Amino acid sequence: xxxxxxxxxxxxxxxxxxxxxxxxxxxxPSLMAKEGIKGEEAVRQHYLNICKLVDGPVSAxxxxxxxxxxxxxGEALAALHPNIVVKIPMIEDxxxxxxxxxxxxxxxxxxxxFSAGQAILAAKAGATYVSPFIGRIDDINWSGxxxxxxxxxxxxxxxxxxxxxxxxxxxxxxxxQCAELGADVVTCPLSxxxxxxxxxxxxxxxxxxxxDHAKNNG
Numbered sequence: 001x002x003x004x005x006x007x008x009x010x011x012x013x014x015x016x017x018x019x020x021x022x023x024x025x026x027x028x029p030s031l032m033a034k035e036g037i038k039g040e041e042a043v044r045q046h047y048l049n050i051c052k053l054v055d056g057p058v059s060a061x062x063x064x065x066x067x068x069x070x071x072x073x074g075e076a077l078a079a080l081h082p083n084i085v086v087k088i089p090m091i092e093d094x095x096x097x098x099x100x101x102x103x104x105x106x107x108x109x110x111x112x113x114f115s116a117g118q119a120i121l122a123a124k125a126g127a128t129y130v131s132p133f134i135g136r137i138d139d140i141n142w143s144g145x146x147x148x149x150x151x152x153x154x155x156x157x158x159x160x161x162x163x164x165x166x167x168x169x170x171x172x173x174x175x176x177q178c179a180e181l182g183a184d185v186v187t188c189p190l191s192x193x194x195x196x197x198x199x200x201x202x203x204x205x206x207x208x209x210x211x212d213h214a215k216n217n218g
Contacts, residue, residue, distance in 0.1 A: 001179050004057070004187035006167065008035045008046065012190045013053045019193070024056035026131075026167065026187040028087070028111070029063060044080055051081040059109045059129075061087035062097075070097040078106045085109045085128060090118045095125050102126025109165065119151045123162040129185065134178075135168035144168070145177045152182045172196045 002023035005016040008031040016022045027050070037046045047060050058081070062073040070093060074086040078101075085107045088094045094110070101108045102125065109129040110122035114137060122130045132151060134144025151164050166178040169188035172195040178186050 001183060002056075002185040003193060004059075004165070004185055005190055005193065006031070006169070006187040007189065008032045008037065008050070010049060010053065013050060016190050016193060017054050021193070022054055022056070023185070024058060024083075024187075025050055025054055026059040026087075026109070026165075028059075028061050044077075047077070047080055047084065051083050054083075056083060057085045057107070057109075057129075058083050059085045059087045059111075061111065062089075065089065065091060065093065067093040067096050067100075070094065071100060074101060074106065074108075087111050087131075088127075090122060095121055098122060098125035098127050102128075111167070113151075114147075116147065116150045116154060119162075119164075120154060123155065123160040127162050129163045129165040131165045131167040131187070133168035134166055134174060135170040137168075138170070145174070145181060148178055148183050149181045156182075172198075 003021050004024040004026050005013055005022060006026045008027045013025055032043060037043050050058050060077045062070045064070045064073050077084050077086050086101055087109045088097050090110055090112050098108050098110060107128040109131055110127040111131045113119050113130050113132040119130045132147050137144035137147060148166055163184035165185040165187060166183040167187050169175060169186055169192050171192055175186050175188060
């Protein structure tokens, strides 16, 4: 399972890369706004800066919601760097754009997936990744990881090549559950990734080892 960090913060991306487990990055307009990145040129330069920090897929989302606009934006984004993956929303014109980019050999990430039906359509249209938002599904009192299980099962039934990219990860448990269910990728905040490091028995064990070493060596 690949680990992507879900942020546009360069320091966090570098910290995640330094852990030695980072495979890629996902961003969205909200994350770019959080970092104060404004204007088309600044946004594109920021994507290039991200690509310098991680040798893996970097999802860059289009803003347009019409077919022609998505094609224009997506082609410009894909031309920035070979690692750019064009992020497309799950809407009718987005579905058409997924097929267009697939036919052109441009990698895509279909975002805002909240049902298995949407995931099936995205796979049929040739999406490279689909991004089910499991945390947001949890927020409406349904299990997001159940959707991951359903999509993985359907994709295995028909040997779809589209990868399941579990998004809207809220905690380390989400990551482990998605791994158990066979998600190809999880994208999460750095805090969730680092949270997997923590276990009280690890801390207790290390303290004992160090105390015994100190006692034995004066």
